[in-house]
Amino acid sequence: MRDNGTVLLAGATGYLGGFITKELIVRSIPAELIVRNVEKGADLASENVKVIQAEVTRAETLKGLFENVSVVISIVGITRQKDGLSYMDVDYQANINLLEEAKKAGIKKFIYVSVINGPLHRNLKMLEAKEAFVDALKHSGLEYTVIRPNGFFSDMRDFLKMAEKGRVYLFGNGSQKINPVHGKDLAVVCVDAIEGGETEIAVGGPDILTHNEIGQMALLACGKPINIIHLPHWVRKLTLWAVRTFTSPRTYGPIEFFLTFMADDAIAPRYGGQRLSLFFQKEMDVIRKERMRELKHDFRSIF
Template sequence: MNKHNSQTVLLAGATGYLGGYIAKALSQEQMATKLVVRSPQKLKALESKTVKIIKAEVTKPNSLIGVCEGVATVISTVGITRQKDGLTYMDVDYQANLNLLNEAKKAGVKKFIYVSAINGNKYRHLKIFEAKEKFVDALKASGLDYTIIRPNGFFSDMKDFLNMAKQGKIYLFGNGEQKLNPIHGEDLAIVCLQAINSTKNEIIVGGPDILTLNEIGEMALGALQKPIKIIHLPDCIRRFAIWALRTFTSSKTYGPIEFFLTLMAENQVAPRFGTRRLYDFFREQTT
C-alpha cells in the first residue's frame, strides 16, 4: 500500500465518531497523515512514524497557520450534531471548515474531501444542513479538486431507537415503512480513503441493509430482549412537533430533533456499501 506515502493527508475532526475510524484506517494503511486536534492527548495512541498529531482549533484561523504545508489531500469530518459551548452550526460546520479550506488553498493542497449528508441540498432549510451546504458551495467555488461524501445516516444516529427501546416502546410517525440504510463509521472510513484517488465530486453511500423504521425498531427492542411494542403516531403530530420546536425553542435545541423528524418522514436509500450490520451494532451497544 506504499503508493500513498508520497502524499500526505490531513484529517480534521479525528476525535468524532467518523473521524476516529478514518484516523485508524489512515494509520493502518501507513499513509503519511497529520491529525489536527484540539486536545492531542486524546489521540496519543495513534502517533507513529506515519501519523503526526498537530494541536490546533479549526474555529480559530490563527491556530491553523501552516498546518497544510506539504499536504496533498485534506479530509474534513468537522461538524457538530448539537450546538454547544456557545458555538453554532454556522461557526463550526461552515466557518471552521472555511478556515481550513482557506489554509489549504494557501498551501497548494490539491484535493479537499468533505463529509456532509445525504440529500443535504434538498434539506437546506434545516439548521444542520444550512451551514454544511453553505460550505459545500464554498468548496465547489474554491478551484480545488473536491469530493463531497453524503452518507445516509450513521449507526451512531440510530442509538435514538435503542434509547426508546430501553423504555419498552418505539414511537414512529406514519406507518413506519419509510426505508433507510445507515452506515457504520468503519465502513464509511473506507469510502473516505477511496475518495482520495477517486475522480468523483460526490459520493452518496449507505450501509448494506435497507431497513424500514419498523424493522429498526424491532431490532432495537430485540437487542434489549424486550417484547415488540411499536406505536404508530399520525404524521400530523410529527409536523406539529417540528413547528412547535421551531417556534418555541432555540436552534440549539431543535437542530438535531428537526433533522431527525424530517429525515424520518421519507425514504432515504443510498447505494449500498460495507459489511457492518445494524443489528450487530445494537447488540454491541447493549452488552
C-alpha cells in the same frame, strides 16, 4: 498516495474520525490529525500519524500546518451545539478556515463529509451551514469530493434508547426506508476518495431497512417484546412547529433534523459489510457489562 504527500484530517476525535484514522494507518498513509485537545487525541498517534493541536474555528491556529500536505479530509461539524458556537461557526466557517489554508498551501484535493440529500433540505439549520460550505468548496478551484452518508449506525442508538424502555415510537406506519452505514465502512469510502475521481459520493450500508424493522431489531437486542407505537405525522409536524417557534436554533437544530429525516426514505448506494443487528447486540453487550460493573461497585461499597 499522490506525490507521497500527507493527509490532513480535521475532526479526528469524533465517531467517524477514529475509523478514518485506523484506515489510514492500515494503508500506511502518513497523516496529521488536527485536534483541540492533544490528550484526547493521543491514542490516535502512531508511527505514521502525528497529532497536532489547533482550533479550526480560529484561522490563525491553522497557519503553517499544511506544509507537505497533499489532501485534506474534513469531517468537522456539530450535531449538538456547545461552547456557544453555532452551526455557521463550525460547519461553515471552520471548514472555510481549512479551505482557505488549503488553497494558500496549494493542496491538491479537499474531501468533505456532508449529509445525503443536503441540497434538498437547506432550510434545516444543521444543513444550511453544511451546504453553504459545499457551495464554497465547489467554487474553490480545488479538486474535491463531497461524501454524503445517509446516517451512521451510531445515530441508530436512539432506537436502542427507546427500546430499553420497552417501546419504540415511529411516525406514520413505519414503512420509511433507510440503509445506515457503519463508521468503519464509511471510513473506507473516505480514504478511497483520496485517489478517486468522483466529486460526490452518496453512501449507505448493505441493508435497506424499514423503520419498523429497525425498531424490531432494537427491541430484540434489548430482550423486549415487540412493542412499536405509530404516531400520526401531524404530531411530528406540530412538534417541528413548536420547537422552531419556542426554542433557539441551538435547541431545535438536531430535533428538526431528526424529525425531518424520520418522515422520508433515505436510501443510498449500498456499501460495506457491517450489519445493524450485530451493532445493536454489541452495543447492548457493552451497556450490560457497564451496568454489571456498576452493580459490583455498589455492592462492594455497601460491605
